[in-house]
Each structure stands twice: as structure tokens, then as C-alpha cells.
Amino acid sequence: MALEIIESCVNCWACLPLCPHQAIFAAQPHFLIDSEKCTECSGDFRAAQCASICPIEGAIVDELGEALNPPGSLTGIPPDRWAAARAEIAARQVVNKWSISGH
Amino acid sequence: MDLPVIASSVAPSGGCAAGICANSISQTGGHSEDLTEALRARVEDHPCYSEDAHHYFARMHVAVAPACNIQCHYCNRKYDCANESRPGVVSELLTPEQAVRKTLAVAAAIPQMSVLGIAGPGDPLANPERTFATFRELALKAPDIKLCLSTNGLMLPAHIDELAKHNIDHVTITINCVDPDVGAQIYPWIFWQHRRVLGREAAAILIGEQQKGLEMLVARGILVKVNSVLIPGVNDRHLVEVSKIVKAKGAFLHNVMPLIAEPEHGTFYGVIGQRSPTPAELQALQDACAGDMNMMRHCRQCRADAVGLLGEDRGAEFSLDKIAAMTIDYQAAMALRADVRAQIKAELQSKRDQAAEQALKQAEQARAAVAPQLLEFPIRPVQPAGRPVLMAVAAKNGVVAVHFGHAREFLLYQASEAGARLVGHRKADAYCAGDDSCGDGETLLGRTIKVLEDCEVVLCARIGIEPWGRLEAAGIQPNGEHAMEPIAEAVMAVWQEMLAAGKLDPGRAEAKRA
Numbered sequence: 001m002a003l004e005i006i007e008s009c010v011n012c013w014a015c016l017p018l019c020p021h022q023a024i025f026a027a028q029p030h031f032l033i034d035s036e037k038c039t040e041c042s043g044d045f046r047a048a049q050c051a052s053i054c055p056i057e058g059a060i061v062d063e064l065g066e067a068l069n070p071p072g073s074l075t076g077i078p079p080d081r082w083a084a085a086r087a088e089i090a091a092r093q094v095v096n097k098w099s100i101s102g103h
Numbered sequence: 104m105d106l107p108v109i110a111s112s113v114a115p116s117g118g119c120a121a122g123i124c125a126n127s128i129s130q131t132g133g134h135s136e137d138l139t140e141a142l143r144a145r146v147e148d149h150p151c152y153s154e155d156a157h158h159y160f161a162r163m164h165v166a167v168a169p170a171c172n173i174q175c176h177y178c179n180r181k182y183d184c185a186n187e188s189r190p191g192v193v194s195e196l197l198t199p200e201q202a203v204r205k206t207l208a209v210a211a212a213i214p215q216m217s218v219l220g221i222a223g224p225g226d227p228l229a230n231p232e233r234t235f236a237t238f239r240e241l242a243l244k245a246p247d248i249k250l251c252l253s254t255n256g257l258m259l260p261a262h263i264d265e266l267a268k269h270n271i272d273h274v275t276i277t278i279n280c281v282d283p284d285v286g287a288q289i290y291p292w293i294f295w296q297h298r299r300v301l302g303r304e305a306a307a308i309l310i311g312e313q314q315k316g317l318e319m320l321v322a323r324g325i326l327v328k329v330n331s332v333l334i335p336g337v338n339d340r341h342l343v344e345v346s347k348i349v350k351a352k353g354a355f356l357h358n359v360m361p362l363i364a365e366p367e368h369g370t371f372y373g374v375i376g377q378r379s380p381t382p383a384e385l386q387a388l389q390d391a392c393a394g395d396m397n398m399m400r401h402c403r404q405c406r407a408d409a410v411g412l413l414g415e416d417r418g419a420e421f422s423l424d425k426i427a428a429m430t431i432d433y434q435a436a437m438a439l440r441a442d443v444r445a446q447i448k449a450e451l452q453s454k455r456d457q458a459a460e461q462a463l464k465q466a467e468q469a470r471a472a473v474a475p476q477l478l479e480f481p482i483r484p485v486q487p488a489g490r491p492v493l494m495a496v497a498a499k500n501g502v503v504a505v506h507f508g509h510a511r512e513f514l515l516y517q518a519s520e521a522g523a524r525l526v527g528h529r530k531a532d533a534y535c536a537g538d539d540s541c542g543d544g545e546t547l548l549g550r551t552i553k554v555l556e557d558c559e560v561v562l563c564a565r566i567g568i569e570p571w572g573r574l575e576a577a578g579i580q581p582n583g584e585h586a587m588e589p590i591a592e593a594v595m596a597v598w599q600e601m602l603a604a605g606k607l608d609p610g611r612a613e614a615k616r617a
């Protein structure tokens with residue numbers, strides 16, 4: 001029984017000091033949970049501490065790969081809105097490149 | 104959730120904004136002379152708080168506290184790109200030992216460095232071990248450095264005793280609201296007592312702890328500055344209320360900063376298209392909240408890891424590998440630092456005395472200019488001698504010294520009969536890099552003009568013909584005749600010329616304000 005940190009983790013450090021079993025460690029390219037040590041906080045806290053402070057949706061998953069903080073649950077940004085914004089930014093960057101190489 | 108702390112001190116709202124502000128002025132004006140004097144003495148060599156000291160003294164921040172315990176809609180911890188210049192976003196995370204070493208290295212090399220702050224990324228009090236380890240060592244090894252920290256306030260009451268133990272005389276709390284309904288639109292969640300709390304409940308807890316923390320700090324004699332982020336449509340009008348409350352509770356300064364939101368930042372506000380305030384909106388709100396505390400107008404929202412005088416980033420000189428190679432004799436450095444500080448203080452004092460004399464003379468001259476009328480017709484309503492004029496100045500070290508095209512920022516002065524008063528600053532991109540890479544010059548110039556649109560005059564050391572024409576067309580008079588003169592003198596000279604030319608008659612040309 002253990003949680004897992006996956007690649008969307010941004011290494012923000014928030015979870016690390018909270019773990020009651022020091023199961024979390026700073027690693028590259030992202031933080032990791034030692035599955036031997038993690039108890040999912042059972043017996044210590046009502047909610048997994050790492051997942052209760054993690055600001056990134058989807059960065060912490062359970063053994064089934066289910067995100068403890070699913071998309072839209074923390075930022076309040078609906079996923080389709082995010083996707084539209086990203087597309088818009090990408091389009092703008094292409095235009096910028098064109099105008100810069102223009103002289 | 105009830106918030107008795109706040110509810111009891113909030114005057115019933117209603118009435119116009121101007122009415123509320125008049126209250127806040129009389130409130131702050133109610134401080135005893137002694138307190139104000141003592142405060143001034145404490146902040147006068149603080150580069151962030153004193154208008155003239157920031158030319159001489161330097162501050163630095165170290166990033167030792169990465170974790171954060173709340174989410175703000177204007178922040179995204181994912182983002183740390185090279186172009187990033189928002190406060191709180193830095194690249195180099197230090198251990199407490201590295202931070203202490205870096206601070207000593209900088210303090211030894213730059214004797215003017217007087218303040219060390221722990222701010223973002225993250226919240227210093229969400230990383231209490233790292234933060235206090237740094238402060239403890241520095242208080243011991245470098246007692247001549249002032250320590251300060253910036254916090255969201257959530258954990259302030261919990262750590263107040265530890266804080267009070269160290270050499271900490273300034274705490275900055277970011278307070279964006281005192282009403283949980285407003286807060287719910289700014290903070291989606293907080294981490295509190297081992298769980299994530301969402302929405303209005305989260306905002307109510309945060310607000311309660313912030314206000315409690317503010318009161319506890321003031322009670323312990325620690326200076327408190329309050330920062331607020333102006334978010335149009337969310338907390339803009341509400342900030343006048345915030346200002347009134349935090350000042351009544353003893354905050355010595357309230358600094359309102361603009362929201363910076365771009366989709367690229369990936370923040371909630373950026374993505375949903377929440378707009379940032381215009382420079383004029385920001386200024387109007389700063390005026391509304393100013394009271395007698397207008398010391399913060401020069402805040403440049405410096406990078407959190409910036410080293411050096413405000414506006415000048417010397418961080419690269421003190422990277423980890425460079426400081427590891429340095430030998431630091433801090434005892435010797437401390438003696439040098441004391442000398443430099445004494446010199447600067449003497450220089451500042453003489454400048455302040457001169458300025459006071461100058462202001463007195465100007466006030467007398469201005470009075471002389473209108474006096475005859477007043478004496479002859481004492482019953483007639485007093486004619487204002489000339490309306491106030493907003494001027495932008497391309498300045499460096501207190502003098503009009505920068506070429507218009509090289510200016511990265513303009514100081515805003517309001518000139519009036521009462522003299523020249525610094526009321527703000529505006530960032531610009533230097534559109535002329537001095538070589539032939541001015542490809543974007545045209546659009547940048549347009550942006551600079553937009554940023555200065557509510558000014559009537561821009562003073563600079565020199566200016567090209569093209570921008571001159573563009574500025575004039577936009578109703579802004581360029582002026583390059585006061586190069587290398589002290590700012591206040593130059594600004595007042597221009598104002599006197601305008602007055603003499605009849606451009607400031609009250610009936611005339613309120614064009615810029617319409």
C-alpha cells in the first residue's frame with residue numbers, strides 16, 4: 001500500500017517535510033516516494049499528507065494509477081479551458097518566431 | 104466561520120471611496136509624533152522602505168523556503184523561466200548553510216547591503232526549520248544585518264514566539280482581503296491542520312490567521328508591512344477597506360502591487376483571462392490607500408533572489424560555485440560596513456536637510472506669487488496657484504540622468520504648489536539598445552507611451568527626434584533641458600515654467616484627467 005509521485009511533479013518541496021515516515025525524497029527529474037516506507041498515512045492522518053498539500057493535479061497517484069487530485073480539482077481551471085489556453089499560447093509563439101526572423 | 108477580530112474593527116461600510124480614505128488619513132495621522140519619528144528612524148536606511156535610501160543601501164533575498172501551504176490564483180509553482188520577473192519566483196534553491204554563506208559573501212563585498220530577506224518561492228513559515236536555521240546563524244554571525252521575511256500569514260500565530268527571538272524587525276504579510284467571500288475568489292485552497300481546506304472556509308481561516316498574526320507582531324514591536332495584489336473586479340474596491348483595517352491595527356506601510364497575469368504563466372488568472380490593472384488604476388488605488396504613508400511608491404517588485412541596489416541585479420556575481428571559492432573575513436567586513444553606513448547616513452542627512460530647505464524656499468516663492476491677490480481680496484475664494492501636474496522622470500541616483508530610449512523605468516512625480524512628490528514608478532522596456540538590434544523599437548516605444556499616457560511631461564537626459572514627435576502627438580511634453588539636475592529641482596522648474604506660461608490655470612486643460 002503506497003502512493004506514487006509521477007512525472008508531472010514540479011519538485012516544489014511542499015510534500016517532503018510532511019510525510020510521517022520520511023518516505024519522500026528529492027530526486028531527479030522529480031521527487032519520489034519510497035514504496036517500502038509509505039503507508040498512505042493510514043493510522044497517522046485521515047488524509048494522505050503529501051496529496052493534501054500537493055499543488056499539482058495528477059502528480060500523486062495510488063496503486064491503481066488513479067490521481068488523488070484529479071484534473072480541475074485544485075486549480076479550478078477546467079481541463080478544456082487549459083487546453084485552449086495552451087493552444088493559443090503555442091500559436092502566438094509561432095507568430096513571434098516569424099516576426100523575429102523577419103529581420 | 105465567524106471572524107470577531109475583524110468584525111469588531113470594521114466600520115460599517117457605505118459612502119464613497121473618498122469618504123473612507125479621509126477616515127484612514129485621519130486615523131494614521133492620529134499616531135503620536137514620537138511613534139512616527141521612531142518609525143522613520145527604523146526604516147530610514149532600509150532600501151525597500153525609504154525613498155532616498157534605496158539609492159544607497161542594498162538588500163538581498165535568499166531562497167531557502169521552497170514549500171508553500173496555500174494556493175493563490177495568481178501563482179503557479181510550475182513556472183520558473185529565464186524571463187520570469189514576478190516577485191517570488193527564483194531559480195536557485197539554497198540550503199540554510201549555503202544561504203548564510205552567500206549572505207556573508209555579499210555583505211562583505213557590498214558593504215551597503217543592509218537587509219536580508221526570506222521570501223519566495225514558497226512561504227518561509229511553511230518551512231520553519233529551514234527559515235529559522237538561516238535566521239539563527241545570521242543573527243549570530245552578522246548582527247549588523249537586518250532580517251526580514253515575507254509570508255502569506257497562515258502560520259504566523261503558530262510561529263510568533265520563535266520569530267520574536269531572532270533579530271527580525273520587519274515582516275511583510277500579503278493580505279489581499281478581509282472578507283472570506285472575496286478571499287474565495289483569490290485562494291482556491293489552503294493546507295491547514297493536516298488537511299486541505301477549500302473555498303470560502305479556507306479563505307476565512309487564512310484571513311483570521313493573518314489578522315491575528317498582524318496583531319501579535321505589532322504587540323511584540325516587530326514592524327509589519329502589508330502587501331496587497333490589486334486584482335481588478337475581485338478586490339479593487341475592497342482594498343481600501345483592507346488598508347484602513349491593517350493601518351488601524353498598526354501596520355506601518357501598505358503596499359499595493361498590480362496583478363501580473365498572462366496565459367503563459369499558467370496561473371488560474373492567466374488562463375481564465377483575468378486582466379491586470381492599468382498603471383492609472385493602480386495609481387488611483389495607491390492614492391486612495393496612501394494616507395500619510397507614501398514611502399512605498401518606489402517599490403519595484405524586485406526579483407526574490409536579486410542582489411544589489413534596487414533595480415540592479417548583481418545575483419550572478421554570487422553563484423554557489425563562486426561563493427564557495429571566496430574566503431570571507433566577516434569581522435573585518437563588519438568594521439568596513441559600519442564605516443560605509445556612517446558615511447551614507449551623513450550624506451543622506453545632508454541631502455534631506457537641503458531638500459527641506461529647498462521645499463521651504465519653494466513654498467515661500469509660491470506663496471509670494473499669489474500673495475498680493477490674497478491680501479487685497481481676502482474675502483474672495485482662494486485661487487489655487489496652479490493645478491498639480493504628473494511628470495515622468497528618467498532618473499538615476501536622484502538626478503535626471505537617463506536617455507529616454509534607454510530608460511527601463513520612469514519615476515512619477517506630482518508637481519504642485521506644495522512641491523514635488525514621488526507618487527509611483529512605471530516600468531518600460533528600453534526600446535533602443537544602442538546598436539542595430541532595435542527591431543522591436545517601434546512597438547516598444549508605443550508601449551512606453553501607453554504606460555506614460557496620464558503624464559503631461561517626461562523629463563530625460565536626452566531624447567531622439569522621433570520619440571519626441573510621438574510623445575508630443577500623445578499629449579506628453581518631452582523635456583531634455585534639465586539633464587543631470589536633481590529630480591525635485593528639475594520637476595519644480597518645469598512646473599514653474601508651465602505656471603508662468605499660464606498652462607496651469609485651473610480652468611484650463613484638465614485634459615489629462617478628463
Ligand code: SF4
Nearest residue numbers: 019038040041048050
Ligand atoms: S501518503 Fe503519507 S506516508 Fe505515503 S508518502 Fe505521502 S505522506 Fe508519506
Ligand code: SF4
Nearest residue numbers: 009010012013015054
Ligand atoms: S507536493 Fe506534489 S509537486 Fe510538490 S514535490 Fe510533492 S509531489 Fe511534487
